[in-house]
Amino acid sequence: MTTHLDDDLLARWALGDEAPDGPAADHLQSCQRCAGSLAELRQVLDAAGDLPRLESPPAEVWSRITDELSLDPDRAEPTVIPLPDARRTPNASVRRFRGRALVAAAAVAAVLGAGVGVGATLIVQDDEKPTVQAVVPLSALEGRSGTGTADLLKAASGEQLKVTASGLAAAAGYYEVWMINTDGKRMVSLGVLDPSSAGTFQLPAQLIAQGYRIVDISLEPDDGNPEHSRNSIIRGTLPA
Amino acid sequence: MTVELLAARAGLARVCAVASAEAGPPSPAEISKAFAEGRPDSLADAYRCWSSLIFTLALRALGNRADAEDVTQQVFVSAWRGRANFDPDSGQLGAWLTGITRHRIADRLAARGRDLRNTEVAAQLAGERPAVQVVDDLTVDRVLIADELDRLGDPRRTILKLAFYEDCTYPQIAERLDLPLGTVKSHVRRGLLHLRDRLKEVTGDDTSR
Numbered sequence: 001m002t003t004h005l006d007d008d009l010l011a012r013w014a015l016g017d018e019a020p021d022g023p024a025a026d027h028l029q030s031c032q033r034c035a036g037s038l039a040e041l042r043q044v045l046d047a048a049g050d051l052p053r054l055e056s057p058p059a060e061v062w063s064r065i066t067d068e069l070s071l072d073p074d075r076a077e078p079t080v081i082p083l084p085d086a087r088r089t090p091n092a093s094v095r096r097f098r099g100r101a102l103v104a105a106a107a108v109a110a111v112l113g114a115g116v117g118v119g120a121t122l123i124v125q126d127d128e129k130p131t132v133q134a135v136v137p138l139s140a141l142e143g144r145s146g147t148g149t150a151d152l153l154k155a156a157s158g159e160q161l162k163v164t165a166s167g168l169a170a171a172a173g174y175y176e177v178w179m180i181n182t183d184g185k186r187m188v189s190l191g192v193l194d195p196s197s198a199g200t201f202q203l204p205a206q207l208i209a210q211g212y213r214i215v216d217i218s219l220e221p222d223d224g225n226p227e228h229s230r231n232s233i234i235r236g237t238l239p240a
Numbered sequence: 241m242t243v244e245l246l247a248a249r250a251g252l253a254r255v256c257a258v259a260s261a262e263a264g265p266p267s268p269a270e271i272s273k274a275f276a277e278g279r280p281d282s283l284a285d286a287y288r289c290w291s292s293l294i295f296t297l298a299l300r301a302l303g304n305r306a307d308a309e310d311v312t313q314q315v316f317v318s319a320w321r322g323r324a325n326f327d328p329d330s331g332q333l334g335a336w337l338t339g340i341t342r343h344r345i346a347d348r349l350a351a352r353g354r355d356l357r358n359t360e361v362a363a364q365l366a367g368e369r370p371a372v373q374v375v376d377d378l379t380v381d382r383v384l385i386a387d388e389l390d391r392l393g394d395p396r397r398t399i400l401k402l403a404f405y406e407d408c409t410y411p412q413i414a415e416r417l418d419l420p421l422g423t424v425k426s427h428v429r430r431g432l433l434h435l436r437d438r439l440k441e442v443t444g445d446d447t448s449r
Contacts, residue, residue, distance in 0.1 A: 005435050008429060008433075011430075011432050011433055012429060014432065015412050015428065015429065015432065017425065017429075023267040040435055040440075041432060041433070043381075044381075044385065044432060044435050044436045044439060045432065047354065047378060047381045047385055048382075048385050048404045048435070049404070050382060051382055051385060051389070051404055052296060052300055052386055052406060053296075053381055053386070054292040054293065054296045054340045054383070054387060055292060055295060055296050055299060056291060056292045056295060057292075057294075057295040057308070057312045058309065059293055059308055060309075061291070061295070061309050061312050061313055062284075062287060062291075064309075064313045065283075065287070065313050065316045065317055065320075068313070068317050069283075069317060069320055069321075071280065071283065129418060131418065132395075132398065132416070132417050132418070133394075134398065135398045135401060135402065137401065137405060142305070145442055149405075149406070200248055204314050233259060
């Protein structure tokens with residue numbers, strides 16, 4: 001009976017961690033099955049080099065399905081949350097104000113030449129290094145461009161969100177980070193994002209638990225209006 | 241260990257985005273079984289679990305949002321009506337839905353070809369290559385891999401996303417997640433093997449390829 005190469009070794013070769021040598025390399029030359037396995041792994045890696053971002057269908061697709069099947073649409077929640085109407089959200093300005101306090105802290109640090117990312121990190125003064133709980137990609141909404149990631153961090157002081165963006169247009173105004181509730185009715189501003197660097201924002205306690213899981217980056221005009229411009233650029237959803 | 245446990249819990253929760261109140265989200269296997277039995281809630285669960293996969297597949301293959309929405313609708317409607325043909329013991333619902341999606345995409349591409357022939361002047365088209373009417377396998381593989389990645393438990397999911405989406409090196413990932421280098425390498429290797437296995441499961445018995 002022929003002994004074949006184990007998957008772990010084949011994975012190392014496919015990833016280029018090691019090069020085939022010795023008897024294992026000889027086996028690879030003569031064994032179609034192992035050569036085939038290696039080729040499959042390389043194929044997966046090739047494909048993985050250019051992965052698409054998954055996109056959810058708009059909410060009306062679900063209602064079209066339930067209409068066509070004459071089912072009760074309330075049995076499911078829409079998978080894509082439209083932007084809530086901030087103008088009708090009670091206490092929006094209060095929430096907004098809290099957001100502003102964080103922005104101010106970050107802005108002070110930025111003035112000191114530390115950059116928004118470093119500045120915002122100053123909010124956390126614990127010695128303990130925050131741990132990463134989740135990383136979600138932020139992808140461009142239709143007709144917009146840019147990508148990014150949102151890292152949910154757990155620090156001794158509570159949860160933080162680290163936002164990194166790239167490819168955001170250098171447009172007039174500024175970019176702002178929002179947390180939108182999956183109920184589609186409420187949102188909270190975390191503060192201003194410097195699109196050329198990362199920003200770390202302290203999250204109010206229980207924010208994620210309450211359903212504020214959609215990370216939304218908007219482009220805001222310099223018009224003094226504290227509400228969401230409704231011009232969302234990139235978005236992603238944190239795990240529940 | 242604590243970090244991994246915490247992260248793993250976050251990853252599990254992600255498998256199907258919206259949890260039911262008490263019992264946590266149903267697993268793909270539970271959804272598959274309930275779907276085969278025709279339980280009304282299972283269609284919504286299936287939609288939550290696989291609609292992004294199906295929509296993204298259709299969008300990438302067809303390049304048109306309205307067509308991708310139509311295909312997504314058709315896939316769920318025909319899957320629900322034809323649920324008697326689905327056997328949960330022979331594979332997961334996700335793979336079955338993917339198969340239906342491929343057929344619907346192929347139908348749509350064929351219809352486009354017909355439209356093209358009908359609307360263009362025939363003479364103009366004579367001798368030219370016919371419109372592409374097959375679903376590009378690489379496109380499908382890429383969407384399937386992206387979807388499988390999303391379903392991995394953490395920290396493996398985060399590690400592979402950093403590697404594949406952000407081209408991070410092993411040391412960069414290790415530093416960013418505060419994990420030993422060896423742990424990162426081992427997750428990448430096992431993740432790669434897992435992705436290969438899942439891809440074979442979904443595409444292996446698909447006769448349309």
